[in-house]
Amino acid sequence: MGTSIRGKYNQLVQIICLVLLLGGVLxxxxxxxxxxxxxxxxxxYPGALTGLDILQQMDFAPLQGKRIAILCNQxxxxxxxxxxxxxxxxxxDITVKTIFTPEFGLFGRQDEAVRLSGKDDIDPxxxxxxxxxxxRYVIPPKWSLTDVDVIVVDLMDPGIRYFTFxxxxxxxxxxxxxxxxxxxxxxxxxxxxxxxxxxxxxxxGYQSFVGYHLVPIRHGLxxxxxxxxxxxxxxxxxxxxxxxxxxxxxxxxxxxWHNKTGLPWVPPAPAIDSLEINLAYLATxxxxxxxxxxxxxxxKPFQLVxxxxxxxxxxxxxxNRRNLAGTKFRAVSFTPHADxxxxxxxxxxxxxxxxxxxxxxxxxxxxxxLTATTIITIAHQLYPRQFNWNGDYIDKLVGYDLVRTFVAQxxxxxxxxxxxxxxxxxFNRFRERFLLY
Numbered sequence: 286m287g288t289s290i291r292g293k294y295n296q297l298v299q300i301i302c303l304v305l306l307l308g309g310v311l312x313x314x315x316x317x318x319x320x321x322x323x324x325x326x327x328x329x330y331p332g333a334l335t336g337l338d339i340l341q342q343m344d345f346a347p348l349q350g351k352r353i354a355i356l357c358n359q360x361x362x363x364x365x366x367x368x369x370x371x372x373x374x375x376x377x378d379i380t381v382k383t384i385f386t387p388e389f390g391l392f393g394r395q396d397e398a399v400r401l402s403g404k405d406d407i408d409p410x411x412x413x414x415x416x417x418x419x420x421r422y423v424i425p426p427k428w429s430l431t432d433v434d435v436i437v438v439d440l441m442d443p444g445i446r447y448f449t450f451x452x453x454x455x456x457x458x459x460x461x462x463x464x465x466x467x468x469x470x471x472x473x474x475x476x477x478x479x480x481x482x483x484x485x486x487x488x489x490g491y492q493s494f495v496g497y498h499l500v501p502i503r504h505g506l507x508x509x510x511x512x513x514x515x516x517x518x519x520x521x522x523x524x525x526x527x528x529x530x531x532x533x534x535x536x537x538x539x540x541x542w543h544n545k546t547g548l549p550w551v552p553p554a555p556a557i558d559s560l561e562i563n564l565a566y567l568a569t570x571x572x573x574x575x576x577x578x579x580x581x582x583x584x585k586p587f588q589l590v591x592x593x594x595x596x597x598x599x600x601x602x603x604x605n606r607r608n609l610a611g612t613k614f615r616a617v618s619f620t621p622h623a624d625x626x627x628x629x630x631x632x633x634x635x636x637x638x639x640x641x642x643x644x645x646x647x648x649x650x651x652x653x654x655l656t657a658t659t660i661i662t663i664a665h666q667l668y669p670r671q672f673n674w675n676g677d678y679i680d681k682l683v684g685y686d687l688v689r690t691f692v693a694q695x696x697x698x699x700x701x702x703x704x705x706x707x708x709x710x711x712f713n714r715f716r717e718r719f720l721l722y
Contacts, residue, residue, distance in 0.1 A: 332547025336471030472509030574679025591640020611651030
């Protein structure tokens, strides 16, 4: 850590200690199986501080003298952009035994910084074994947590149910519960705001790795709130619950987009290089339940939609007449190619696809799910012989067979969001007791 950065942090530590002495600790909420770590009122400090920032200001006190496992990826950075693994190694009384990673690995892809030792990747900074919990293992093997005193989780969840991160952490909970290992979650902002909820809730018969819990597609929760809900409700397998502690953020507001937090943007997954792409992914990922390409392997993944069978200009004209709020479209052609992120080639690899580029003009007005279902419906109407579903994957993404049934009935997509209004209202009421901000 540079001298100027260290000086700034030392000054903040002094402020925190002063506030604590003056009795500025926020009152902790009471939960049956989980705890919220008390933090000072730092409302006077400009910008948000993540759970990692708060932990760092406490000189990692909850971890001192511990042997720890860490579940993290490239998003585990402090306010100054330093990665957790780069400075936790300096804490001489903390031993990092194992590093678990979610889908896409530790740094968003296979990274040259890690070295291979036998069958395991090794982190050169901490010397810890790196285990991916999406490919080779789904549930942490018990041997990977031998002699571990506590598990630390630090990830930025993109705020979208389709992502696998929360499912991976839940699987971690299952093993931690069996071994009676406590878990500390460092909270981070929901990049897509915390006051907007949208989409249907998963039905129990349609649960999968991309829809493991009964929440809407856009859940409006921070990762700490989400995992608090999972733990308190016993949503892990066999009602497993862990000794969970959430270290909350300071100064994050529910109506904030990520760019208003003052925190650095770190892509939560390859190609999600900006907040706009994160928001676009909320829409276009739904199209992976069809035989439309969303630009994987092309120059603007998650912002492109097309297929070889589409007449691009006509498709554009029909979509454009919908006047969907907060977005505009451009007629484009693109050719997907294989990349290093995913082992399987993208749909239509090497073929020219015609379709649309999605451009978000106003993120507050943009309706991702209405936009996605409109594109799906129109593709089905214009190309009924060529358009197909990707097996039952659309049902897993949506949460049940709502969209597939709606499209088969050839109904106007403008009426589809009303079908999940009840789900949104119910979830908003249900989630209230888990909201920390």
